[in-house]
Amino acid sequence: MEQYIMKGGNPLVGEVTIGGAKNAALGILAASIMTDEDVLIDNLPDVRDINILLEAIEEIGASVERIDRHTVRINGGAIREVSVDDEYIRRIRASYYFIGAMLGKYKSAQVPLPGGCNIGSRPIDQHIKGFRALGAEVTIERGTVIAHAIDLVASHIYLDVVSVGATINIMMAAALAEGQTIIENAAKEPHVVDVANFLNSMGASIKGAGTDIIRIRGVRKLHGTEYSIIPDQIEAGTFMCAAAITRGDIMVKNVIPKHLEAISAKLLETGCEVAEFDDAVRVVGKPLQRHTNIKTLPYPGFPTDMQPQITVTLALAEGTSIVAESIFENRFRYVDELSRMGCNIKVEGNIAVIDGVKGFTGASVNAPDLRAGAALVIAGLAAEGYTVVKDIKYIQRGYEGFEEKLQSLGAMIEKADSEKEAHKFKLKIG
Secondary structure, three states: OOEEEEEOOOOOEEEEEOOEOHHHHHHHHHHHHHOOOEEEEEOOOOOHHHHHHHHHHHHOOOEEEEEEOOEEEEEOOOOOOOEOOOOOHHHOHHHHHHHHHHHHHHOEEEEEOOOOOOOOOOOOHHHHHHHHHOOOEEEEEOOEEEEEOOOOEOOEEEOOOOOHHHHHHHHHHHOOOEOEEEEEOOOOOHHHHHHHHHHHHOOOEEEOEOEOEEEEEOOOOOOOEEEEOOEOHHHHHHHHHHHHHOOOEEEEEOOOHHHHHHHHHHHHHOOOEEEEOOOEEEEEOOOOOEOOEEEEOOOOOEOHHHHHHHHHHHOOOEOEEEEEOOOOOOOOOOHHHHHOOOOOEEEEOOEEEEEOOOOOEOOEEEOOOHHHHHHHHHHHHHOEOEEEEEOOHHHHOOOOOHHHHHHHOOOEEEEEOOHHHHHHHHHHHO
Protein backbone atom coordinates (compact mmCIF):
# COMPACT_ATOMS: atom_id res chain seq x y z
CA MET A 1 0.00 0.00 0.00
CA GLU A 2 1.42 3.38 -1.00
CA GLN A 3 1.94 5.86 1.81
CA TYR A 4 3.49 9.21 2.50
CA ILE A 5 6.20 9.41 5.14
CA MET A 6 7.37 12.79 6.33
CA LYS A 7 9.39 14.49 9.02
CA GLY A 8 7.73 17.67 10.20
CA GLY A 9 9.00 20.87 11.69
CA ASN A 10 10.20 22.76 8.61
CA PRO A 11 8.35 25.94 7.58
CA LEU A 12 7.36 25.58 3.93
CA VAL A 13 8.91 28.37 1.88
CA GLY A 14 8.96 29.15 -1.83
CA GLU A 15 6.70 29.18 -4.86
CA VAL A 16 4.20 26.56 -6.04
CA THR A 17 2.27 26.48 -9.32
CA ILE A 18 -1.33 25.31 -9.17
CA GLY A 19 -2.73 22.95 -11.81
CA GLY A 20 -6.09 22.82 -13.55
CA ALA A 21 -9.26 22.45 -11.52
CA LYS A 22 -10.21 18.78 -11.16
CA ASN A 23 -13.87 19.51 -10.52
CA ALA A 24 -14.13 21.73 -13.59
CA ALA A 25 -12.20 19.26 -15.75
CA LEU A 26 -14.55 16.38 -14.91
CA GLY A 27 -17.59 18.27 -16.18
CA ILE A 28 -15.73 19.63 -19.20
CA LEU A 29 -14.43 16.20 -20.24
CA ALA A 30 -17.93 14.73 -20.09
CA ALA A 31 -19.30 17.67 -22.11
CA SER A 32 -16.57 17.23 -24.73
CA ILE A 33 -18.37 14.20 -26.19
CA MET A 34 -21.44 16.33 -27.02
CA THR A 35 -19.99 17.27 -30.43
CA ASP A 36 -18.76 15.12 -33.31
CA GLU A 37 -15.85 17.51 -33.89
CA ASP A 38 -12.42 17.72 -32.26
CA VAL A 39 -12.19 19.29 -28.82
CA LEU A 40 -8.76 20.29 -27.47
CA ILE A 41 -8.54 20.77 -23.70
CA ASP A 42 -5.43 21.98 -21.91
CA ASN A 43 -4.42 22.75 -18.29
CA LEU A 44 -5.85 19.33 -17.49
CA PRO A 45 -4.71 17.96 -14.10
CA ASP A 46 -2.94 14.59 -14.30
CA VAL A 47 -4.80 12.92 -11.42
CA ARG A 48 -6.53 9.58 -10.97
CA ASP A 49 -10.14 10.77 -11.35
CA ILE A 50 -9.33 12.51 -14.64
CA ASN A 51 -7.53 9.50 -16.06
CA ILE A 52 -10.41 7.18 -15.11
CA LEU A 53 -12.88 9.48 -16.86
CA LEU A 54 -10.72 9.58 -20.00
CA GLU A 55 -10.58 5.77 -20.04
CA ALA A 56 -14.38 5.65 -19.82
CA ILE A 57 -14.72 8.14 -22.69
CA GLU A 58 -12.45 5.96 -24.81
CA GLU A 59 -14.36 2.84 -23.76
CA ILE A 60 -17.64 4.10 -25.26
CA GLY A 61 -15.94 4.70 -28.61
CA ALA A 62 -14.71 8.30 -28.55
CA SER A 63 -11.22 9.13 -29.75
CA VAL A 64 -8.90 10.25 -26.93
CA GLU A 65 -5.43 11.52 -27.81
CA ARG A 66 -3.08 12.61 -25.02
CA ILE A 67 -1.03 15.41 -26.59
CA ASP A 68 1.01 15.79 -23.40
CA ARG A 69 0.52 15.35 -19.67
CA HIS A 70 -1.91 18.26 -19.43
CA THR A 71 -3.47 18.39 -22.92
CA VAL A 72 -5.97 16.05 -24.55
CA ARG A 73 -7.81 15.96 -27.85
CA ILE A 74 -11.23 14.25 -27.82
CA ASN A 75 -13.56 13.44 -30.69
CA GLY A 76 -16.98 12.02 -29.84
CA GLY A 77 -18.00 11.38 -33.44
CA ALA A 78 -17.51 7.60 -33.27
CA ILE A 79 -19.30 6.88 -29.99
CA ARG A 80 -20.95 3.49 -30.37
CA GLU A 81 -23.09 3.22 -27.27
CA VAL A 82 -24.85 5.26 -24.61
CA SER A 83 -24.07 2.81 -21.81
CA VAL A 84 -21.07 3.59 -19.59
CA ASP A 85 -20.17 0.62 -17.41
CA ASP A 86 -16.46 0.62 -16.74
CA GLU A 87 -15.59 -0.88 -13.33
CA TYR A 88 -13.48 2.15 -12.44
CA ILE A 89 -16.08 4.76 -13.42
CA ARG A 90 -18.28 3.47 -10.58
CA ARG A 91 -15.63 4.65 -8.11
CA ILE A 92 -15.78 8.35 -8.98
CA ARG A 93 -18.48 10.88 -8.30
CA ALA A 94 -18.32 12.55 -11.71
CA SER A 95 -19.67 9.49 -13.54
CA TYR A 96 -23.08 11.14 -13.42
CA TYR A 97 -21.99 13.90 -15.82
CA PHE A 98 -22.26 11.36 -18.64
CA ILE A 99 -26.03 11.32 -18.08
CA GLY A 100 -26.48 15.00 -18.95
CA ALA A 101 -23.97 14.87 -21.80
CA MET A 102 -25.40 11.79 -23.52
CA LEU A 103 -29.02 12.66 -22.80
CA GLY A 104 -28.43 16.01 -24.48
CA LYS A 105 -26.66 14.57 -27.52
CA TYR A 106 -28.28 11.16 -27.97
CA LYS A 107 -31.50 11.53 -25.89
CA SER A 108 -30.47 8.38 -24.06
CA ALA A 109 -27.99 7.37 -21.36
CA GLN A 110 -27.17 4.44 -19.05
CA VAL A 111 -24.66 5.31 -16.35
CA PRO A 112 -23.78 3.60 -13.02
CA LEU A 113 -24.69 5.39 -9.82
CA PRO A 114 -21.69 7.44 -8.70
CA GLY A 115 -19.08 6.53 -6.11
CA GLY A 116 -16.35 8.81 -4.77
CA CYS A 117 -15.19 9.61 -1.24
CA ASN A 118 -17.27 8.45 1.71
CA ILE A 119 -18.00 11.89 3.15
CA GLY A 120 -21.75 11.58 3.39
CA SER A 121 -24.92 11.17 1.39
CA ARG A 122 -24.82 12.73 -2.06
CA PRO A 123 -28.19 11.96 -3.66
CA ILE A 124 -28.87 12.65 -7.31
CA ASP A 125 -32.56 13.46 -6.87
CA GLN A 126 -32.09 17.03 -8.12
CA HIS A 127 -30.37 15.72 -11.27
CA ILE A 128 -33.29 13.37 -11.93
CA LYS A 129 -35.82 16.13 -11.21
CA GLY A 130 -34.13 18.31 -13.83
CA PHE A 131 -33.94 15.57 -16.49
CA ARG A 132 -37.60 14.73 -15.98
CA ALA A 133 -38.54 18.40 -16.25
CA LEU A 134 -36.81 18.40 -19.66
CA GLY A 135 -39.02 15.50 -20.78
CA ALA A 136 -36.84 12.47 -20.06
CA GLU A 137 -37.99 9.23 -18.46
CA VAL A 138 -35.52 8.31 -15.72
CA THR A 139 -35.33 5.06 -13.76
CA ILE A 140 -32.73 3.38 -11.57
CA GLU A 141 -32.22 -0.34 -12.15
CA ARG A 142 -29.51 -2.53 -10.59
CA GLY A 143 -27.40 0.44 -9.60
CA THR A 144 -27.63 2.11 -13.01
CA VAL A 145 -29.39 5.34 -13.98
CA ILE A 146 -31.32 4.86 -17.22
CA ALA A 147 -32.56 8.02 -18.94
CA HIS A 148 -34.40 8.27 -22.25
CA ALA A 149 -36.30 10.98 -24.12
CA ILE A 150 -37.96 11.26 -27.51
CA ASP A 151 -37.22 14.98 -27.42
CA LEU A 152 -35.83 17.30 -24.76
CA VAL A 153 -38.01 20.37 -24.25
CA ALA A 154 -37.01 23.44 -22.24
CA SER A 155 -38.41 23.90 -18.76
CA HIS A 156 -38.32 26.16 -15.70
CA ILE A 157 -36.46 24.21 -13.02
CA TYR A 158 -36.12 25.23 -9.38
CA LEU A 159 -33.50 23.24 -7.48
CA ASP A 160 -34.65 22.39 -3.95
CA VAL A 161 -31.05 22.56 -2.72
CA VAL A 162 -27.99 24.21 -4.24
CA SER A 163 -26.22 21.40 -6.11
CA VAL A 164 -23.09 21.82 -8.24
CA GLY A 165 -23.51 18.43 -9.90
CA ALA A 166 -27.21 18.93 -10.71
CA THR A 167 -26.59 22.44 -12.05
CA ILE A 168 -23.86 21.22 -14.42
CA ASN A 169 -25.76 18.09 -15.46
CA ILE A 170 -29.01 19.92 -16.25
CA MET A 171 -27.06 22.66 -18.03
CA MET A 172 -25.46 20.09 -20.34
CA ALA A 173 -28.73 18.39 -21.23
CA ALA A 174 -30.56 21.71 -21.67
CA ALA A 175 -27.87 23.01 -24.05
CA LEU A 176 -29.35 20.75 -26.76
CA ALA A 177 -33.01 20.95 -25.69
CA GLU A 178 -35.68 22.85 -27.63
CA GLY A 179 -36.40 26.32 -26.20
CA GLN A 180 -35.09 28.24 -23.18
CA THR A 181 -34.48 26.45 -19.90
CA ILE A 182 -34.21 28.41 -16.66
CA ILE A 183 -32.44 26.92 -13.62
CA GLU A 184 -33.22 28.74 -10.38
CA ASN A 185 -31.28 28.33 -7.13
CA ALA A 186 -28.35 27.24 -9.30
CA ALA A 187 -24.89 26.61 -7.88
CA LYS A 188 -22.44 29.49 -8.41
CA GLU A 189 -19.10 27.70 -7.97
CA PRO A 190 -16.21 28.63 -10.29
CA HIS A 191 -16.30 25.20 -11.95
CA VAL A 192 -19.98 25.68 -12.84
CA VAL A 193 -18.96 28.87 -14.64
CA ASP A 194 -16.06 27.09 -16.32
CA VAL A 195 -18.27 24.30 -17.70
CA ALA A 196 -20.76 26.94 -18.95
CA ASN A 197 -17.95 28.86 -20.65
CA PHE A 198 -16.71 25.64 -22.24
CA LEU A 199 -20.17 24.79 -23.57
CA ASN A 200 -20.54 28.34 -24.90
CA SER A 201 -17.20 27.97 -26.69
CA MET A 202 -18.79 24.93 -28.41
CA GLY A 203 -21.75 27.01 -29.58
CA ALA A 204 -24.14 26.68 -26.63
CA SER A 205 -26.13 29.68 -25.41
CA ILE A 206 -25.84 29.86 -21.61
CA LYS A 207 -26.23 33.08 -19.64
CA GLY A 208 -26.12 33.78 -15.93
CA ALA A 209 -23.57 31.13 -14.85
CA GLY A 210 -22.09 32.34 -11.58
CA THR A 211 -25.47 33.69 -10.42
CA ASP A 212 -28.40 31.79 -8.93
CA ILE A 213 -30.41 31.98 -12.17
CA ILE A 214 -29.01 30.37 -15.32
CA ARG A 215 -30.75 30.67 -18.69
CA ILE A 216 -29.95 28.13 -21.40
CA ARG A 217 -31.32 28.55 -24.91
CA GLY A 218 -31.04 25.20 -26.66
CA VAL A 219 -29.15 24.90 -29.93
CA ARG A 220 -29.35 22.21 -32.63
CA LYS A 221 -25.76 21.04 -32.30
CA LEU A 222 -22.39 21.89 -30.79
CA HIS A 223 -19.05 22.27 -32.56
CA GLY A 224 -15.39 21.70 -31.77
CA THR A 225 -13.34 24.05 -29.64
CA GLU A 226 -10.05 24.67 -27.84
CA TYR A 227 -10.29 25.40 -24.15
CA SER A 228 -8.06 25.92 -21.10
CA ILE A 229 -9.35 24.85 -17.67
CA ILE A 230 -9.31 27.28 -14.74
CA PRO A 231 -6.82 26.82 -11.87
CA ASP A 232 -7.81 24.53 -9.00
CA GLN A 233 -9.28 26.55 -6.15
CA ILE A 234 -8.96 23.67 -3.66
CA GLU A 235 -5.36 22.77 -4.48
CA ALA A 236 -4.51 26.45 -4.06
CA GLY A 237 -6.33 26.61 -0.73
CA THR A 238 -4.50 23.50 0.49
CA PHE A 239 -1.11 25.13 -0.09
CA MET A 240 -2.35 28.35 1.54
CA CYS A 241 -3.19 26.33 4.66
CA ALA A 242 0.17 24.53 4.38
CA ALA A 243 1.89 27.91 4.64
CA ALA A 244 -0.22 28.83 7.66
CA ILE A 245 0.09 25.57 9.61
CA THR A 246 3.88 25.27 9.13
CA ARG A 247 4.38 29.01 9.80
CA GLY A 248 5.88 29.24 6.33
CA ASP A 249 5.85 31.67 3.41
CA ILE A 250 4.41 30.41 0.12
CA MET A 251 3.68 32.22 -3.13
CA VAL A 252 0.79 30.27 -4.65
CA LYS A 253 0.95 30.92 -8.41
CA ASN A 254 -1.44 30.41 -11.35
CA VAL A 255 -4.60 31.12 -9.36
CA ILE A 256 -7.66 33.36 -9.63
CA PRO A 257 -7.55 35.27 -6.30
CA LYS A 258 -11.28 36.05 -6.49
CA HIS A 259 -12.01 32.31 -6.16
CA LEU A 260 -9.95 32.17 -2.97
CA GLU A 261 -11.47 35.12 -1.10
CA ALA A 262 -13.32 33.03 1.51
CA ILE A 263 -10.11 31.14 2.35
CA SER A 264 -7.99 34.30 2.35
CA ALA A 265 -10.45 36.05 4.69
CA LYS A 266 -10.29 33.27 7.28
CA LEU A 267 -6.50 33.05 7.19
CA LEU A 268 -6.35 36.83 7.70
CA GLU A 269 -8.64 36.43 10.73
CA THR A 270 -6.16 33.95 12.25
CA GLY A 271 -3.38 36.51 11.91
CA CYS A 272 -1.66 35.24 8.76
CA GLU A 273 -0.39 37.68 6.19
CA VAL A 274 -2.20 37.29 2.85
CA ALA A 275 -1.27 39.33 -0.23
CA GLU A 276 -3.13 39.10 -3.54
CA PHE A 277 -1.57 39.63 -6.96
CA ASP A 278 -3.00 39.37 -10.49
CA ASP A 279 -2.61 35.58 -10.66
CA ALA A 280 -1.01 34.68 -7.33
CA VAL A 281 -1.60 34.75 -3.58
CA ARG A 282 1.16 34.90 -0.98
CA VAL A 283 0.48 33.49 2.49
CA VAL A 284 2.86 34.04 5.40
CA GLY A 285 2.16 32.11 8.59
CA LYS A 286 2.84 33.72 11.98
CA PRO A 287 4.27 32.16 15.16
CA LEU A 288 1.05 32.91 17.04
CA GLN A 289 -2.18 32.40 15.14
CA ARG A 290 -5.65 33.10 16.52
CA HIS A 291 -8.86 31.11 16.64
CA THR A 292 -11.82 31.83 14.36
CA ASN A 293 -15.19 30.34 13.47
CA ILE A 294 -16.11 28.85 10.09
CA LYS A 295 -19.25 27.48 8.46
CA THR A 296 -19.02 25.71 5.11
CA LEU A 297 -21.45 27.07 2.53
CA PRO A 298 -21.99 26.97 -1.23
CA TYR A 299 -19.83 29.43 -3.18
CA PRO A 300 -19.01 32.25 -2.47
CA GLY A 301 -19.04 30.87 1.08
CA PHE A 302 -16.25 28.82 2.61
CA PRO A 303 -15.86 25.62 0.52
CA THR A 304 -16.61 22.26 2.11
CA ASP A 305 -13.59 20.82 0.25
CA MET A 306 -11.37 23.13 2.35
CA GLN A 307 -12.93 22.24 5.70
CA PRO A 308 -10.40 19.54 6.73
CA GLN A 309 -7.40 21.71 5.77
CA ILE A 310 -8.60 24.76 7.72
CA THR A 311 -9.61 22.58 10.70
CA VAL A 312 -6.12 21.11 11.11
CA THR A 313 -4.69 24.63 10.75
CA LEU A 314 -6.98 25.92 13.53
CA ALA A 315 -5.96 22.97 15.71
CA LEU A 316 -2.60 24.75 16.10
CA ALA A 317 -4.11 28.20 16.68
CA GLU A 318 -4.52 29.90 20.03
CA GLY A 319 -7.96 29.62 21.63
CA THR A 320 -11.16 27.81 20.73
CA SER A 321 -12.44 27.65 17.14
CA ILE A 322 -15.75 26.28 15.90
CA VAL A 323 -16.15 24.72 12.45
CA ALA A 324 -19.68 23.94 11.25
CA GLU A 325 -20.07 21.60 8.24
CA SER A 326 -23.33 22.36 6.45
CA ILE A 327 -22.78 20.44 3.18
CA PHE A 328 -21.82 16.84 4.06
CA GLU A 329 -22.77 15.04 7.26
CA ASN A 330 -19.80 12.67 7.40
CA ARG A 331 -16.89 14.98 6.81
CA PHE A 332 -15.21 14.87 10.24
CA ARG A 333 -14.07 11.24 10.02
CA TYR A 334 -10.42 12.36 9.92
CA VAL A 335 -10.63 13.87 13.43
CA ASP A 336 -10.05 10.47 15.06
CA GLU A 337 -6.86 10.15 13.00
CA LEU A 338 -5.77 13.69 13.89
CA SER A 339 -6.24 12.96 17.59
CA ARG A 340 -3.36 10.46 17.30
CA MET A 341 -1.18 13.49 16.61
CA GLY A 342 -2.26 15.30 19.77
CA CYS A 343 -5.06 17.56 18.58
CA ASN A 344 -7.95 18.51 20.85
CA ILE A 345 -11.15 18.43 18.79
CA LYS A 346 -14.63 17.41 19.90
CA VAL A 347 -17.20 16.63 17.20
CA GLU A 348 -20.91 16.84 17.89
CA GLY A 349 -23.02 16.17 14.82
CA ASN A 350 -21.90 18.60 12.14
CA ILE A 351 -19.92 20.87 14.47
CA ALA A 352 -16.29 20.58 15.55
CA VAL A 353 -15.08 22.45 18.62
CA ILE A 354 -11.32 22.92 18.35
CA ASP A 355 -9.16 23.83 21.34
CA GLY A 356 -5.82 24.85 19.92
CA VAL A 357 -2.68 23.02 21.08
CA LYS A 358 0.95 24.10 21.04
CA GLY A 359 2.06 21.40 18.63
CA PHE A 360 1.43 18.03 17.01
CA THR A 361 3.53 14.89 17.36
CA GLY A 362 4.09 12.49 14.49
CA ALA A 363 1.93 9.37 14.19
CA SER A 364 0.72 6.75 11.75
CA VAL A 365 -2.66 7.75 10.31
CA ASN A 366 -5.02 6.70 7.53
CA ALA A 367 -6.45 9.02 4.89
CA PRO A 368 -10.24 8.49 4.97
CA ASP A 369 -10.93 10.60 1.87
CA LEU A 370 -9.32 12.99 -0.62
CA ARG A 371 -9.36 16.32 1.25
CA ALA A 372 -8.93 14.79 4.70
CA GLY A 373 -5.88 12.96 3.38
CA ALA A 374 -4.32 16.21 2.19
CA ALA A 375 -5.14 17.79 5.57
CA LEU A 376 -3.38 14.97 7.43
CA VAL A 377 -0.30 15.46 5.23
CA ILE A 378 -0.02 19.17 6.02
CA ALA A 379 -0.62 18.36 9.70
CA GLY A 380 2.25 15.88 9.52
CA LEU A 381 4.51 18.55 8.02
CA ALA A 382 3.80 20.74 11.06
CA ALA A 383 4.30 17.91 13.57
CA GLU A 384 7.36 17.00 15.59
CA GLY A 385 8.94 13.76 14.39
CA TYR A 386 7.75 11.34 11.74
CA THR A 387 4.25 10.95 10.37
CA VAL A 388 3.00 8.24 8.02
CA VAL A 389 -0.18 8.84 6.04
CA LYS A 390 -1.51 5.56 4.64
CA ASP A 391 -4.01 4.79 1.89
CA ILE A 392 -2.94 7.77 -0.22
CA LYS A 393 -4.89 6.59 -3.27
CA TYR A 394 -7.57 9.05 -2.14
CA ILE A 395 -5.10 11.94 -2.21
CA GLN A 396 -3.89 10.92 -5.69
CA ARG A 397 -7.48 11.27 -6.94
CA GLY A 398 -7.22 15.05 -6.75
CA TYR A 399 -3.62 16.28 -6.27
CA GLU A 400 -1.03 16.07 -9.02
CA GLY A 401 2.55 15.53 -7.88
CA PHE A 402 1.61 16.43 -4.31
CA GLU A 403 4.82 15.22 -2.71
CA GLU A 404 7.01 16.80 -5.43
CA LYS A 405 5.38 20.20 -4.95
CA LEU A 406 5.77 19.94 -1.18
CA GLN A 407 9.42 18.89 -1.57
CA SER A 408 10.06 21.98 -3.70
CA LEU A 409 8.91 24.05 -0.70
CA GLY A 410 11.36 22.33 1.64
CA ALA A 411 9.15 19.56 2.99
CA MET A 412 10.84 16.33 4.04
CA ILE A 413 8.33 13.95 2.49
CA GLU A 414 8.51 10.89 0.25
CA LYS A 415 6.14 8.34 -1.18
CA ALA A 416 6.87 4.80 0.01
CA ASP A 417 5.47 1.50 -1.23
CA SER A 418 6.24 -0.44 1.94
CA GLU A 419 7.31 -0.23 5.57
CA LYS A 420 10.84 -1.10 4.41
CA GLU A 421 10.97 1.97 2.16
CA ALA A 422 9.56 4.10 4.97
CA HIS A 423 12.36 2.84 7.25
CA LYS A 424 14.97 3.77 4.61
CA PHE A 425 13.53 7.30 4.53
CA LYS A 426 13.96 7.61 8.30
CA LEU A 427 17.54 6.42 8.08
CA LYS A 428 18.28 8.89 5.27
CA ILE A 429 16.73 11.87 7.04
CA GLY A 430 18.11 10.91 10.43
